[in-house]
Every structure is written in C-alpha cells, then in structure tokens.
Amino acid sequence: MKNEQIRRILIIRFSSMGDIILTSPLIDIIHKTFPLARIDFCTKERFAYLLKSNPQIHKVIKAKNELGYAALKDLRMLINMSNYNIIIDAQNNIKSVYLRYFQNAISLVFNKRSIRKKILVFFKINLLRDEKPVTERYKEIIRKYADAGELKENNIPKVYTDTVSEQSIERMLVDLGLSEKTKLICIPAVSAHFTKTYPAEYYADIINNFPEENCAFFLTGKGSDSGNIRRIKEFTKNKKVYDLCDRLEIEDLISLVKRCTIMISGDTGPMHIAEAFNIPIIMIAGSSVKEFGFYPQNKRSVVLENNNLKCRPCSHIGRANCPKGHFKCMKEITPEIVISKIRTIL
DSSP, X not given: OOGGGOOEEEEEOOOOHHHHHTTHHHHHHHHHHSTTOEEEEEEEGGGTHHHHTOTTOSEEEEEOSSOOHHHHHHHHHHHHHTTOSEEEESSOSHHHHHHHTTOSSEEEEOOOOHHHHHHHHHHOOOSOTTOOOHHHHHHGGGTTTSOHHHXXXXXXXXXXXXXXXXXXXXXHHHHTTOOTTSEEEXXXXXXXXXXXXXXXXXXXXXXXXXXXXXXXXXXXXXXXXXXXXXXXXXXXXXXXXXXXTTOOOHHHHHHHHHTOSEEEESSOHHHHHHHHTTOOEEEEOTTOOGGGSOSOOSTTOEEEOOTTOTTOOSOSSOOSSOTTSSOHHXXXXXHHHHHHHHHHHO
C-alpha cells in the first residue's frame, strides 16, 4: 500500500506520562509521511489530556485506567470497526498485542530492546551503549515508510497547554504573592519507584542552599507522594516551598512547568514536560541508566549518574527498595554535586 493510500492510522500507548510525551516526534513524522491520513491515539483516560490539544491527533480513544478483559474486548471491537490501515503498537505488551491481533490493518511494533535491557540488568553486559534515545527509537517504528532524512533529525518532544490552565496557574502565582522576577523551581519529588527517587532530606538541602535568591519551589506529586513532600517541607521552613501534591491536573502541571526556570528531578514523567519546553533539567538517575533512553534531550540539561557501582542498573523499570540496602546510586550524588550543576546552568 502506497503512503498516499493510507487514510487511517492508530497509535497505541497506554502509559505512562513520560512515554506518551516521548511519542510526539513519532506523531510528527507520521503526519509528514502520511499527510492525508487521520491519526488517532489510544491511551488510558488519565493521560488523555497529553494528546487532546495536539493538532495532529484527530481523536483520542480513551482506554479505562483499569484495563480488564471486558474493557479490552470492547476496545478491540471499536478498533475493528474503525477500519484502520495501520496500527502502530508503541506499547508492545500483551494487552496491545490483543488489540491489534487479527485486525485488518498493517501492524508496526515498537522494539523495546527488552532482552538487551535484561542482559544489562542481570549480567552487566552493555549491548545498549550505542542506542538512540527513546524519542528516536519510536520514530524507527515507521522507518519502512518514512523519509531517511526525517528519521535522522533529532527532535525533542512536544506538549500542549491551554488558556484556561495557564490562567489558573497565573492566578495561583498572584495569590502566592510571587512576582514575575521570582525564579520558579519545579521538583517532582517522588518517582514511580523508590530507586528512582532522590532522598527527601537531599532535596531539602538543595533548597536550603540554592545558589540564587528570590526563588519559589513547587513540590509536585500524587497520592502517596505526599509523605516525601511533607518531609521536604519540614526541613525547608524558611523558604518559599509549596506543596502541590494532588492539587494539579495534568494540564495545570504543564502550565506550571512552562513557567519554570529549572526542574530538579529523578526519572519522572514531569521531567519530559520540562524537556518539551526546553527548560533546563537536572535529572538524578538513581537506578536508571542513560542507555535505557529516557534521559532529557535538550542541550542545557544534565544527567547525574553514579557510574562507580557494579550493581547498577538493578532494574530496567525501578524497584521498591535497594536490593543491596545501601542506595548508593542516589546517596552518593550529594546535594553539593547537584548545587554545583545548578550554578553552571543558571
């Protein structure tokens, strides 16, 4: 089938926040490669806003957040009735395989490099040394159809916000008495896994010794993240530190990050929002490694890794605790090291 004959394309990526944001260069290249095609995107309800305002997406198909068999069956029927020419599986798990299986469409599938990741984790043999970042690997899904020059271009991800959320954040900043000269610092204080989360007392030390005056610090998170955020607040009582846990929808978080001067973060989804706005990021990697591909691509960002540990990486996803008990991958990246990088960036 020729490119101009392709009229309906579906991308499947259920989660998570960061992964969905990182598909935006893929969406761009699909739009350029198939200019006559309608592009739909299937994701979980809680992440739908990330795609809602993207002008290249025709429709966001919202999968249930708890995607059981009955919901999957209904979703598969809906996809079948939509007569897609191409289904792009950027999730590549058992649920996404079920959705594209036996559909009358061309299936293009993301290669997760799962075996290479496991070899690195379990045997510490690095077959990912020359791997491209995930933004570029997503684009390779359609390399059979796309222009070679377009594939070679390096793209940072894109996110979109709206006037309502921007006005809401503006009102919040005014209510807090923060002037336009105040530097806003965003700290997503907790990652999805313990081994990707920088210690609360370290974050507090960075805030207390931040090398710039007239700064406000926003601690963002959801649900159980509140415990770590409260600890940071306890140790930073004389600073402008604001607990925004459970107080921001995704669209509000995007509008807030857009206003920030810098983000300090572990391996988190919000980090990629900052990346999309070309805001400097200090990513403290913990158990993550750059070879997994989820590091920021904007030039002013810094990735801090402890490369002196034989136990790292201990997982390609993250763990609920340090398997060695010492957590040196985070604890040896001291607040002083982070502060020195902040000075360089600012």
